[in-house]
Amino acid sequence: MPPMANSFQLPDLRSFCQPYFELRVNPRCRNATTLSERWIMDSGFVQRSQRPRLRAAKPGLLAAVCYPTCDLGQLRFITDFMTLLMFETKSMQLSSQLWQRVLHFRNPYWHARFQEHLHGFHEAHAQIARDREYNAVPDLESYIDLRRYSSGLEMAFDLIEYAEGLKLPEFVFDDPVVQELRQNAIDIVSWSTDIFSYSTDQSHNSSHNLVSILMSERRLTLQGAVNYAGTLVKSYIETFIENESELPSWGDPRIDEDVRLYVRGLRDWTVGSIHWAFETEWYFGQNAEEVRTFGWVFLASSEKAKAQEKHNN
Numbered sequence: 307m308p309p310m311a312n313s314f315q316l317p318d319l320r321s322f323c324q325p326y327f328e329l330r331v332n333p334r335c336r337n338a339t340t341l342s343e344r345w346i347m348d349s350g351f352v353q354r355s356q357r358p359r360l361r362a363a364k365p366g367l368l369a370a371v372c373y374p375t376c377d378l379g380q381l382r383f384i385t386d387f388m389t390l391l392m393f394e395t396k397s398m399q400l401s402s403q404l405w406q407r408v409l410h411f412r413n414p415y416w417h418a419r420f421q422e423h424l425h426g427f428h429e430a431h432a433q434i435a436r437d438r439e440y441n442a443v444p445d446l447e448s449y450i451d452l453r454r455y456s457s458g459l460e461m462a463f464d465l466i467e468y469a470e471g472l473k474l475p476e477f478v479f480d481d482p483v484v485q486e487l488r489q490n491a492i493d494i495v496s497w498s499t500d501i502f503s504y505s506t507d508q509s510h511n512s513s514h515n516l517v518s519i520l521m522s523e524r525r526l527t528l529q530g531a532v533n534y535a536g537t538l539v540k541s542y543i544e545t546f547i548e549n550e551s552e553l554p555s556w557g558d559p560r561i562d563e564d565v566r567l568y569v570r571g572l573r574d575w576t577v578g579s580i581h582w583a584f585e586t587e588w589y590f591g592q593n594a595e596e597v598r599t600f601g602w603v604f605l606a607s608s609e610k611a612k613a614q615e616k617h618n619n
Contacts, residue, residue: 314602315603317533319498319536322543327574327576329371330375330574332371332381334370334377334378335381336366338370339366342389346389351393356393360389360393366388371577371579372578375469381469383407383408416473427458434514445523449514450493457492457495463575469571470567475561483554491576493542494543495580500535504517505605517532550569
């Protein structure tokens, strides 16, 4: 593997989105965020000491840009869910209160699918834990498959139907073009996230990151791997647009409109998550503004280096 650099320049992922996707923000963001934060803290899912980190992470803004048209109750639920997904990745469980709220969305096929995706999420993180225990690094193909579940995006994209009140028939959801669009969007978002989170991931010695695997498997420099990952994102955005043009009509205006709204939700997630990355401290800490302006990311110190520095002091 080539020598490790201490910084890299981000590909301009926002510009990749600009010709195709419109950034929208739910006007109920502030109210939903306030209600959700109160519930998250009162329920004990996030410790009081983590409140500054919770506010800096802005999960409510992520929900607002990814689900820009839903009502306050729906956005509040989604914000709760997003917060748990971000802060309870290792043991995330839908609380009984959350599950009772989603049960009001009366669609048995949707519920079964959502539970299947929740199971896949836990299985993926169990696999990641096993890989770390044995210092195993997946190959690129295996990692891409695993990442689709470990990202939680299968569940997040199910929530598009909840947010829009859609009831896509099983034969529509399973249509090859619809599935391809969904998979394109999952890959775009998860790979973009890997680029944004590389600095943090490497500081925790985590090899489950697209950039790390490209460096290892393709023997690329850090900047080369980041550029390669950015090229993949750009290519899949273009593929998404091509696949969208191939969507069939089901001969029922209501189904066609529901599919249009669902695909619009995939679009919102793609552009919203990428822009949110520069509005939160989740990836770049207090340097988010500088990263947004100049595009340079300096690698965080490893846990081992931090411990050594603390010992020396």
